[in-house]
Amino acid sequence: MDENTSGWHEFSKGFIIENPLMVLMVGLCATLAVSNRMENGIFLGLAATFVLVCSNVIISSIRGFIPDQIRIPIFIVIIASFVTIVDLSMKAYFPAAYATLGVWIPLIVVNCIILARAEGFAYKNTVWHSFLDGLGMGAGYIGVLLIMGFIRELLGTGKIVLFDKTIISLGPFNPPSIFILFPGAFLTFGCLLALLNRYKMRKSNE
Amino acid sequence: MSEPYRYFLIFLGALLIYNILLIRFIALCPLIGVSTQVETSIGMAMSVLFVMTMASAASWVAWNYVLKPLGVGEFLYIPVFILIIASLVQFTEMVIKKVSPPLYRAMGIYLPLITTNCAVLAAATESVKPGFLKLNVAYHFSLPECLVYTIGVALGFGVVIIIFACIRERLETSPVPHTFKGAPIAFIIAALLSLAFMGFANLLGL
Structure with missing residues (x-):
């Protein structure tokens, strides 16, 4: 495999084959909690992708110097520094979004996706591939957040509002608000997983 | 509001009304990953209770006696708290291994997992x-209040994970549609449980 195709592979595997949420089932908590509106999903997804890409790059570039025994604390400190950057900048520039996301921003530190990629990928691969991996995983993460947010907001409130603009409206109907409440998150995600299972079974039957 | 009643409200709020798993979606990874057997769930619940109480107490001391007086809390709290938790987990593991080998065998495998359990952080x-607490009782906790809150959160985690494991054990033998086998049905069950816990909302005006 030459350099270009493997680079594309590192980037694209995050979408479906190794999608962090749907296939690896890590980092579920934040996804379910903030996906009641599409806008929240965009903010949290971008924040997590930023942390993921930066920590992947830093960790893979200093992987030669990290002693094996204490690598986990080192990873965590690196990740925590980037999360602090996000935490403070978001508080300063997007106070409204920060207020709704609340504790989920500091909790990016313990988002399993980031530590899993640091330990499972960035620690063993080149800087360029780790960068692509972070970007691809981030994209897969944002993708699921958007799908979940779309379904839940559309069904739960009857319309999609992005940055104070109504984009889609279902017209006059009484929306089942269960979808933007807590059980809706579990329900939507369970059904999405079942859909993916079905898709996989079809593929393996062919 | 009398003092014992306040403690009672904090405890109940943390345990049921803002249940960490079903209402706030924190720490879902162990809920889906570990809760396949009742026995392992009990082990996990005990370890979380232990580590969480110690971590909150240590973080409280660090915040009130070190971070706040030095004025560095705003941008150092994430790395400091996560390092406290990680080292506490390591320390606990060593102590238990030395003091009580049977307990270590029962709890041992869960302890490292708890570091990245978002519930503790x-x-x-x-x-x-x-500024992060949703509970309608106080802006700032004293040390005993902080402990009561944490124990409530940890017990809330334990109760739900054990109920969940019981249901999943029964599920093994029940006819589940093919596409819903495994994780998807677990999420549907979580949705139903969450619906039940929503019944506690607004209890006692919290």
Whole structure:
């Protein structure tokens, strides 16, 4: 495999084959909690992708110097520094979004996706591939957040509002608000997983 | 509001009304990953209770006696709290291994997992740093209040994970549609449980 195709592979595997949420089932908590509106999903997804890409790059570039025994604390400190950057900048520039996301921003530190990629990928691969991996995983993460947010907001409130603009409206109907409440998150995600299972079974039957 | 009643409200709020798993979606990874057997769930619940209480207490001390007086809390709290938790987990593991080998065998495998359990960081952040708590009782907790809150959160985690494991054990033998086998049906069950816990909302005006 030459350099270009493997680079594309590192980037694209995050979408479906190794999608962090749907296939690896890590980092579920934040996804379910903030996906009641599409806008929240965009903010949290971008924040997590930023942390993921930066920590992947830093960790893979200093992987030669990290002693094996204490690598986990080192990873965590690196990740925590980037999360602090996000935490403070978001508080300063997007106070409204920060207020709704609340504790989920500091909790990016313990988002399993980031530590899993640091330990499972960035620690063993080149800087360029780790960068692509972070970007691809981030994209897969944002993708699921958007799908979940779309379904839940559309069904739960009857319309999609992005940055104070109504984009889609279902017209006059009484929306089942269960979808933007807590059980809706579990329900939507369970059904999405079942859909993916079905898709996989079809593929393996062919 | 009398003092014992306040403690009671904090405890009940953390345990049921803002249940960490079903209402706030924190720490879902162990809920889906570990809760396949009742026995392992009990082990996990005990370890979380232990580590979480110690972590919150240590974070409270660090915040009130070190970070706040030095004025560095705003941008150092994430790395400091996560390092406290990680080292506490390591320390606990060593002590238990030395003092009580049977307990270590029962709890051992869960302890490292707890470091990246977002519930511990969430409980520590919320009960220590002002501004994250959703509970309608106080802006800032004293040390005993912080402990009561954390124990409530940990017990809430334990209750739900054990109920969940019981249901999943029964599920093994029940006819589940093919596409829903495994994780998807677990999420549907979580949705139903969450619906039940929503019944506690607004209890006692919290």
